[in-house]
Amino acid sequence: MNPIKIIVGSKNPVKINAVRSAFAQVFPETTCEVMGIGVPSGVADQPMTDVATYQGAANRARNCQEALPEADFWVGVEGGIDELYGGMQAFAWIYIIGPEQSGQARTATFELPEAIRQLIQEGIELGEADDRIFQRKNSKQGQGAVGILTHELIDRTEYYRPAVVLALIPFVNKGLY
Numbered sequence: 001m002n003p004i005k006i007i008v009g010s011k012n013p014v015k016i017n018a019v020r021s022a023f024a025q026v027f028p029e030t031t032c033e034v035m036g037i038g039v040p041s042g043v044a045d046q047p048m049t050d051v052a053t054y055q056g057a058a059n060r061a062r063n064c065q066e067a068l069p070e071a072d073f074w075v076g077v078e079g080g081i082d083e084l085y086g087g088m089q090a091f092a093w094i095y096i097i098g099p100e101q102s103g104q105a106r107t108a109t110f111e112l113p114e115a116i117r118q119l120i121q122e123g124i125e126l127g128e129a130d131d132r133i134f135q136r137k138n139s140k141q142g143q144g145a146v147g148i149l150t151h152e153l154i155d156r157t158e159y160y161r162p163a164v165v166l167a168l169i170p171f172v173n174k175g176l177y
Helices: 013-026 051-069 112-120 126-134 146-148 156-167
Strands: 005-006 033-037 073-084 087-097 102-106
Touching: 005 013, 005 051, 005 126, 013 033, 013 073, 013 156, 051 087, 051 102, 051 156, 073 102, 073 156, 087 112, 087 156, 102 156, 146 156
Parallel strands: 005 033, 005 073
Antiparallel strands: 073 087, 087 102
C-alpha cells in the first residue's frame, strides 16, 4: 500500500505532530508522510471569534491543496479565542480536505485567565501573552496555554490530536457522509 501524503498548513511542530499522531491512529495499517508548509490563514494572526477561527483552518487546508495538489490530505489547524459566557475561551478548529470530501472538528474549549485576556484585548497574540505572563519563550511551539494552565497534564499536541481524529470521521465512514 502506498503511503498517505498529508500536508499541514503550518510549520509549527506541535500541529504537525498532532496530525501525524492522529492519522497514524486512524490509519494504523498505512504509512503516513506528513509535511508542514507555511500558508496564509486569511484571518488575523489571533482569530477572535469561532467563525474566524474556523475560516482560518479552512483557508489553510485549501491553500495547502493549492500549493501541493499531489498530496492525499490537506490539513488546516487554527487556534482561536472568543468572548463567551463572561470569559475568554480558547479552542482550535481542524479542517481536513481529502480526495472526495472534507471533515471538520473543534477541540475542547477552556477559559483563559484574566491577565492573559487583558493582553489579548490590547492586541497581543495568545502565545506572546502566555510568554509574558508565565515568563516563557515560544510557548506556542511547545506546550501552549493549555499545557501551562493544566500543569502539563494536557500538552498542545495531545490537545489537538483528538480533534484531528474527529475531523477524520467522514473519511472512515464514507457511506455515511
